[in-house]
Amino acid sequence: MHDDDSPAARWEQRTEIPLFLASLIFMAAYATRVLAVNLPSFWQNLCGFTLLAVWLLGFADYAVRWRLSGQGLRFVPTHVLHTVVVILPLLRPLRIVPLYDVIQRRRGQPRLSLYARVIAYAGLSTVLLGFSGALAVYQQERGAPGANMRTFGDAVWWAAETLSTVGYGDITPVTFLGRVIAIGMMAGGLALLGAVTGSFSSWVMQTFTREGDEPRPPGNTPGA
Template sequence: MTDSPLERWDRHNGVVLAVASLLFLASYAVRVLGHDLPGPVRTSCLVLILASWAVFAVDYVIRWRLSGQRLPRFVRTHVLDTLVLLLPLLRPVRIVRTYETVQRHRDRPRLALHARVITYAGVSVALLGFAGSLALYQQERTAPDADIVTYGDSVWFICTTLSTVGYGDLAPVTPLGRLVTVGVMACGLALLGAVTGSFSSWLIQVFAREGERPPGNPPGASDHEERDD
């Protein structure tokens, strides 16, 4: 089977995009949390942020050209890529695709489907929570009558929001802060649903195999018999 140019590009640029994503997130974190850092350091971080975003933009343009589609159709069929380009803080979540890209060079993935879903969701939650807490803290810390005035408050609020618990002890007061919260809520529900669905599917498969095993057959016996045959 011959890969298309777009598939070959996706396979070979995964590590570069992952590094750029981590660099973007680290530089953004330093700018948000390093209030007392010297001006040149903060300027350097801004340059790294813009350079990382330029890498994302070049990747988007190349993917569009290799797809052979007109731009409006490409945007409609690649909504997530477009969203990530417009909201670069979501880009680190795409780091989880690096594992899948590496596995394409092998005959099969090392992890089963259910384990991969849970692993990807866990990494996505961690990265999304970190990026969301930074964005929320940046918007809320200087707002009048703000509840979220420290980075610890922001982390606590994002954790309760991602887990869909929502204690209600803290709340954003700025429009952008509330917009960040809505995005975190949506992503939290989607990731929680993916993990719950994958875990439920795995349990159903386990119980189904147990039900199909003949009475008196110890677990794994049928597997050994099949291998002997």
Template sequence: MVEDDSRKARWERRAELPLAITSMLFLAAYAVWVLAPGLPGTGRPACLGVLFTAWGVFAVDYAVRWRLSGQGAGFVRTHALDTLVLFLPLLRPLRLVRAYQAVQRRTGRPRLPLYARVSVYAGLSAVLLGFTGALAVYQQEHTAPDASIRTFGDALWWTCATLATVGYGDLVPVTPLGRAVAVGMMMCGLALLGAVTGSFSSWLLQLFAREGGDDAKPPEH
């Protein structure tokens, strides 16, 4: 088991940046596929080829990590998020957040404090999720009858309001898949907001405790 864990860790380290690049290509191809429906020539088949090839790379990575883990069917239970992302590859661009952390380690730069890292990673995640969610919602909504989200700009505005948990209600998805994406965006928005708020609150408490000195200690009787 130790040998399997070591081989799995080596595989993940070596595959980190290639998978991040593949995620970027996947997101770019999906954006072109959605935003340029009238692409002439072999443009759209090329986008489909990139999408399916990237998904194949993700599936191979999942299969290799499953094999090297030595867990058998238990790998699926203990890596539920990875399994979900395999079947919902639109979430895969979040791999870029992990790639950012890997680059920070390899370049030997000083690691940011925990609170700053939480904010940076939450910000990167929000941008990637927002752009991907806007693409998915726009694809489903802009041709639907009675849809209020008609342009990609509308989709971006709706995504920002949803991730920020504001919910103005001026733009709403009307298709089943669009609403499913909306539910996922709401959950992600709450999670990201909670992570940043909790981290910031903890940082303030530690800051006040340090600055307070003896005043922060409980009175002696």
């Protein structure tokens, strides 16, 4: 965590919302290139330029954060989310995680409890990861020899199966890159599922423990 008056904290508060909006533009441009098969070349090129521009913007932001942190190489393992979204631009909408904290600091409002934040973040991250993964796999699988993922709807269904760890096996990627993406989504699905179930279990245990420790009113003790 940065001090509120540090250059790194000020940079984060000024750039987090614009970068999140840029990440949504990146997602829209990529989805357009993948799903709009008959898109005129002008719009295809415009989407490609948008993807490149947002990607470079992300690298520039990462470099500035690295410089302002003063941590050197330690910045990479201590800022895993920023590192991941720079390497994998499709995951840029996951900036919603630090975005909430930035907004709360600006407004001075009380934050949600830790458990509620983890569940909300994990739920939104699952939707974003599923949509991104469906787009990426569909781009690799459509038209590939032996592929049974013929429509984007098939890709969405496959993503839901994968992230929920159900895995019916009715639709499977056959290309190398498709399977690499599938491995990443399996790992992400397990991590998100573990975060939600672990946080919910901890919240339930804390609630029951707190209720059990509350003093009983006179006359309601067992055996009275």
